[in-house]
Amino acid sequence: MDPDSELELTNSLVPAFVLTGGASLPTENELSRDSLVAVTAKGLEARIILPEAALIRDLLSSGRHLPVYEVAARIQVPLGVGRALLTQLCDEELIVARPPIPKATQADRALLARIRAGLQEQLGA
């Protein structure tokens, strides 16, 4: 493993915390609130010092994609902070983001029918 990666990660994550509140975050590569994120192989291996970043990695370690919202809620930080952290981790390639779900109007009938069947099965409604 790259001996510098731990240092690099910790350092670059600090500004994200200074920017708490989410009011004035850089918007260029910023993840949207419902981007789905997953951990990368690099992320699984990296030594992570920052507790919040380690929590994120643990959350994603099952391989599941989770929306930015859910990650922020689970590590108990405001959404703006969660977004900033995840954006940072993305820049470090420790996680990857998938764009949010495509536009609703593109939802086709087959998919809707499947959702309906799933709801009926799951909820007994």
Place this chain on the structure above:
Amino acid sequence: MKVLVVGPFGVGKTTFISSISEIEPLTTEETITSLSARTDDLSATPEKSTTTVALDFGRLTLYDDLVLYMFGTPGQERFKELWEDLTRGALGALVLVDPRPERLKQSFAVLDLVEQFGLAYVIGVNHFDEQRTYPLDEVREALSVSPETPVVGCDVRDRASSGKALITLVNHLLSLD
């Protein structure tokens, strides 16, 4: 896939999501900075320019490859930026209303937003008042929603009843194509 559960404060959004979600509903906070401060239910102080909005999140796995995400949020004009993210990719919205006359008008702001964003929606009338029921037609009329928009009663504390409201939404989406 994503659906929104919206409605004014205290209408039962969080309760609805907890009835349906397979995980404890999660709440995140988002700081909203509004350009023009207005007075409304939330801020008693008109000059206040940032607000924290609670966002509820829940999910329900329908099939291995199909997960329904539910987002609960109040709706107000100054939450527009947040709504832009929330509505992107959303299938539609369940608009919860409290049918008691003094509470019903609190739903107008949310309905405005839902329409502005062009979201398909159904109205879920949460039966708060155990003493009397409000005919759905009266609620529809009071809210002046279009005749195509389904208005369904639901008890947000009940899983099956809440599920029915969601299925009504999906049926409505299917009818729109």
